[in-house]
Amino acid sequence: MGRTPDHVACVLSAFAGWRQLFDRGGTRFGDNVVRFYERARDADLYVAYGIVPLQIDRSQPAHRQPQPFLYPGVAAERDGGIVVRGAQGITTAAVLADWLFISYITPLVPGDEDYALSFVTPVNAPGLRVYPRRPYAQGTTSVFDYPLSSRFDEVDATIVFDDVFVPWEQVFVYKNVDLVNAQFHESPSHTLANFQSLVRFTVKLEFMAGLALKLLEVHAADGKPEAQASLGGDIAALCATFDALVQAAERNPLIREGVARPHPQYVYAGMSLQRRLIVDMLRAIRELAGGAFQQLPSSEAGFSSPETRADLEKFMRGATADARARVKLLKLVWDFVGTEFGGRQLQYEMFYSAAQPVVNTRMFRSYDWQHAKAVVDRCLGEYE
Numbered sequence: 001m002g003r004t005p006d007h008v009a010c011v012l013s014a015f016a017g018w019r020q021l022f023d024r025g026g027t028r029f030g031d032n033v034v035r036f037y038e039r040a041r042d043a044d045l046y047v048a049y050g051i052v053p054l055q056i057d058r059s060q061p062a063h064r065q066p067q068p069f070l071y072p073g074v075a076a077e078r079d080g081g082i083v084v085r086g087a088q089g090i091t092t093a094a095v096l097a098d099w100l101f102i103s104y105i106t107p108l109v110p111g112d113e114d115y116a117l118s119f120v121t122p123v124n125a126p127g128l129r130v131y132p133r134r135p136y137a138q139g140t141t142s143v144f145d146y147p148l149s150s151r152f153d154e155v156d157a158t159i160v161f162d163d164v165f166v167p168w169e170q171v172f173v174y175k176n177v178d179l180v181n182a183q184f185h186e187s188p189s190h191t192l193a194n195f196q197s198l199v200r201f202t203v204k205l206e207f208m209a210g211l212a213l214k215l216l217e218v219h220a221a222d223g224k225p226e227a228q229a230s231l232g233g234d235i236a237a238l239c240a241t242f243d244a245l246v247q248a249a250e251r252n253p254l255i256r257e258g259v260a261r262p263h264p265q266y267v268y269a270g271m272s273l274q275r276r277l278i279v280d281m282l283r284a285i286r287e288l289a290g291g292a293f294q295q296l297p298s299s300e301a302g303f304s305s306p307e308t309r310a311d312l313e314k315f316m317r318g319a320t321a322d323a324r325a326r327v328k329l330l331k332l333v334w335d336f337v338g339t340e341f342g343g344r345q346l347q348y349e350m351f352y353s354a355a356q357p358v359v360n361t362r363m364f365r366s367y368d369w370q371h372a373k374a375v376v377d378r379c380l381g382e383y384e
């Protein structure tokens, strides 16, 4: 899975640890942030978030889209709260979540004040509609045939706000472009949430490494030097690199105003590399597999039919596993790299945060360029 409940929990924890930002709009907003954080923590709420608008007209800011309220904004103020109208882009796991956090991470500009919001809302608020993409589990035949698609689809969704009432206590930022733009990066929220993503990705890499090794072992191909070179160079080197990034981010925190955040330099290095290298990793596993996935029986049912069972048990075996164990493993690997679930996972790793240039710019801002320049200046100063 990608967007487990701990991701937005990191956002809320970081907001509560940096309430001074929300206080700048009035201390009642800082109070709202801390109160909701405590509620989510105590009630163990699953909060999903939508912070990127739909791709309607990328050349125009929120207030100059082809129609008003294509992006979520304030349609009216009422006694006790505000009325939100519009739609928000991908909100993964909204169908599983208890609450949503809605705001913008894409920069807003002067004139966007009616859209400059941060708020939380229960998913079942009147007027809130959830449009999920097609769930992958529906197309599966069994857990054995699709072990991941059938159990771990976190279902991305688009959210429509048809005049949803949001009480003031659920509003964190109100009509304030500067605060919406500052909330993720001035607070530790972006680094903490993406540190969760980095840890998650590192665990996923270890799982991929295990799949690759077992894929070779089942055909007794793991002793071949070229197979070991592929496992080492394409897979193990990346696993070790990401493990090191997690440890470096954790052991060298950046401490500001008494709050420690995982060091952004290592978090953003991971984000910049992972969205490119995941493609190489998946290709490496496909290289090791050859046509293995396409030779599998269409369903687990083949092992119970008297007509087919004997053939499958005889011909689907591996060097080190009986037919059922081999087919089980290969179906797991295919669900990881090749099914619609696998394809969505790849898209997730590439875009769960942002496009490559955006991620790279964050890395640019986090790196210690002054130190790098000083090394060169010292070298230049040593000779005429």
Ligand SMILES: Cc1cc2nc3c(=O)[nH]c(=O)nc-3n(C[C@H](O)[C@H](O)[C@H](O)COP(=O)(O)OP(=O)(O)OC[C@H]3O[C@@H](n4cnc5c(N)ncnc54)[C@H](O)[C@@H]3O)c2cc1C
Residues within 6 Å of the ligand: 003, 049, 050, 051, 052, 055, 058, 089, 090, 091, 092, 093, 156, 344, 347, 348, 351, 352, 353, 354, 355, 356, 357
């Ligand atoms: C599976 C999945 C799950 C996600 N889950 C969530 C979620 O739960 N909550 C959430 O808030 N977000 C989520 N996201 C992320 C988010 O919705 C966006 O997909 C992400 O921020 C990238 O923005 P975009 O899709 O608008 O792509 P874009 O930013 O439009 O990028 C698409 C392409 O256009 C290029 N491009 C963009 N702008 C320009 C420009 N000005 N000039 C030239 N080229 C440009 C980019 O380089 C890229 O190649 C998810 C994304 C995916 C794929």
